[in-house]
Amino acid sequence: xxxxxxxxxxxxxxxxxxxxxxxxxxxxxxxxxxxxxxxxxxxxxxxxxxxxxxxxxxxxxxxxxxxxxxxxxxxxxxxxxxxxxxxxxxxxxxxxxxxxxxxxxxxxxxxxxxxxxxxxxxxxxxxxxxxxxxxxxxxxxxxxxxxxxxxxxxxxxxxxxxxxxxxxxxxxxxxxxxxxxxxxxxxxxxxxxxxxxxxxxxxxxxxxxxxxxxxxxxxxxxxxxxxxxxxxxxxxxxxxxxxxxxxxxxxxxxxxxxxxxxxxxxxxxxxxxxxxxxxxxxxxxxxxxxxxxxxxxxxxxxxxxxxxxxxxxxxxxxxxxxxxxxxxxxxxxxxxxxxxxxxxxxxxxxxxxxxxxxxxxxxxxxxxxxxxxxxxxxxxxxxxxxxxxxxxxxxxxxxxxxxxxxxxxxxxxxxxxxxxxxxxxxxxxxxxxxxxxxxxxxxxxxxxxxxxxxxxxxxxxxxxxxxxxxxxxxxxxxxxxxxxxxxxxxxxxxxxxxx
Numbered sequence: 001x002x003x004x005x006x007x008x009x010x011x012x013x014x015x016x017x018x019x020x021x022x023x024x025x026x027x028x029x030x031x032x033x034x035x036x037x038x039x040x041x042x043x044x045x046x047x048x049x050x051x052x053x054x055x056x057x058x059x060x061x062x063x064x065x066x067x068x069x070x071x072x073x074x075x076x077x078x079x080x081x082x083x084x085x086x087x088x089x090x091x092x093x094x095x096x097x098x099x100x101x102x103x104x105x106x107x108x109x110x111x112x113x114x115x116x117x118x119x120x121x122x123x124x125x126x127x128x129x130x131x132x133x134x135x136x137x138x139x140x141x142x143x144x145x146x147x148x149x150x151x152x153x154x155x156x157x158x159x160x161x162x163x164x165x166x167x168x169x170x171x172x173x174x175x176x177x178x179x180x181x182x183x184x185x186x187x188x189x190x191x192x193x194x195x196x197x198x199x200x201x202x203x204x205x206x207x208x209x210x211x212x213x214x215x216x217x218x219x220x221x222x223x224x225x226x227x228x229x230x231x232x233x234x235x236x237x238x239x240x241x242x243x244x245x246x247x248x249x250x251x252x253x254x255x256x257x258x259x260x261x262x263x264x265x266x267x268x269x270x271x272x273x274x275x276x277x278x279x280x281x282x283x284x285x286x287x288x289x290x291x292x293x294x295x296x297x298x299x300x301x302x303x304x305x306x307x308x309x310x311x312x313x314x315x316x317x318x319x320x321x322x323x324x325x326x327x328x329x330x331x332x333x334x335x336x337x338x339x340x341x342x343x344x345x346x347x348x349x350x351x352x353x354x355x356x357x358x359x360x361x362x363x364x365x366x367x368x369x370x371x372x373x374x375x376x377x378x379x380x381x382x383x384x385x386x387x388x389x390x391x392x393x394x395x396x397x398x399x400x401x402x403x404x405x406x407x408x409x410x411x412x413x414x415x416x417x418x419x420x421x422x423x424x425x426x427x428x429x430x431x432x433x434x435x436x437x438x439x440x441x442x443x444x445x446x447x448x449x450x451x452x453x454x455x456x457x458x459x460x461x462x463x464x465x466x467x468x469x470x471x472x473x474x475x476x477x478x479x480x481x482x483x484x485x486x487x488x489x490x491x492x493x494x495x496x497x498x499x
Contacts, residue, residue, distance in 0.1 A: 010319060014028075018352060024306065024360075028309060031310060061304070064261055065177065067261040068264040071261065072264045081285050082285065084114070087232045091228040108195045108199065110153070112160060121402075122398070139211055140208075141209070147407075155399055161188075166380070173362065175377055182249060182251055182453045183377045191385075246263050300355055304359055311364075334372050382450070397429065403425055
């Protein structure tokens with residue numbers, strides 16, 4: 001066997017071992033170590049090459065950027081449990097309740113706001129389903145729309161800054177997190193507009209499927225309702241501005257005064273302040289938040305170690321060159337590459353978590369994208385849009401699992417008048433997955449949806465350039481007035497004696 005044929009076999013082994021369902025981190029490490037020692041036995045690289053592995057892993061884990069992950073996770077975990085979702089959904093539901101589809105509008109908008117302050121899909125889907133699903137069923141909302149909008153609005157958090165996915169993608173692509181956040185705002189807003197437009201069209205095509213809430217079903221109105229809405233929105237907006245603005249993650253802010261890690265720490269402190277504002281800050285909340293943070297951080301670290309072991313050996317057998325040759329020769333250039341990558345990631349998302357895709361697949365694709373002249377911020381945001389679907393895929397989407405579990409619990413405790421069928425959950429998710437794929441197509445066709453939010457380099461026109469050159473010229477001499485000396489005549493040759 002030659003080394004040229006081993007890279008494709010190693011990649012095929014990666015796909016097989018991932019599909020078997022074993023824990024990804026340990027499967028990757030085992031595959032990488034096994035292939036590495038086989039390569040040493042075949043003489044493809046020396047044993048000292050594998051000796052670099054401990055220092056390589058230590059160098060990756062010492063990256064300060066990865067410290068932002070536990071901070072942002074802790075921030076989201078605290079806010080998830082402090083009652084923010086309940087207050088916002090109750091107030092926004094009553095604000096839009098009189099309008100057809102008003103509960104759907106409120107779920108979409110609250111999902112967007114919560115996505116910007118929590119960043120956790122599981123908590124967001126569960127919190128919104130616990131509050132909104134009984135209300136939607138009480139007022140005879142279409143079941144498939146209700147389950148679909150709850151699951152989809154929870155997945156918006158993967159695209160809205162400060163998303164953990166964007167932090168990981170920025171690290172893997174070698175780009176600033178602030179730029180990745182800026183680029184994500186355009187697709188995130190487009191995603192919300194697509195969801196709102198779908199709801200509006202649904203109310204026109206099937207008016208009885210999304211009825212408005214009658215007056216007797218709305219308990220708040222006037223100034224009290226406005227105050228309750230502002231009580232949930234204003235503190236959240238302040239926290240978003242402080243966290244994202246301080247690290248240059250908002251459009252129009254080009255200066256970062258904090259690193260992502262420092263901004264995450266400030267966000268965690270802000271989450272404690274919001275929890276205290278809602279009078280929910282207690283030891284059980286802190287214990288659950290820290291346990292969830294520890295679980296996610298440990299998962300990320302082990303996946304990162306396993307993926308690093310695999311990628312080191314894969315690069316050692318020229319796997320990177322094989323991937324480049326395979327993808328650079330695709331028909332269609334950039335567009336062909338982007339279409340194939342998105343189809344590949346869409347299929348992988350049926351089986352893999354977004355962290356696994358980011359740590360395993362993105363390092364293989366990023367060099368090819370850079371060689372094709374693709375802006376890596378645009379590429380990363382586009383991948384993030386695609387990875388939203390990993391939570392919505394029937395029948396494996398995690399958001400659908402969360403919704404299935406909370407619907408069963410609500411039915412058992414009597415909060416729901418009837419059982420929610422799995423068929424309604426899965427069929428209800430399909431239109432929202434299609435809208436997410438439409439957004440992927442829009443981002444591919446119009447890179448400006450991402451790049452227009454980034455800082456533009458200053459370009460001087462001809463007049464500005466001429467003025468700048470005039471200002472740079474020395475002003476202590478008057479070149480026009482300087483006398484021009486006559487050239488001297490030919491000098492007489494020196495005497496041979498040297499005088």
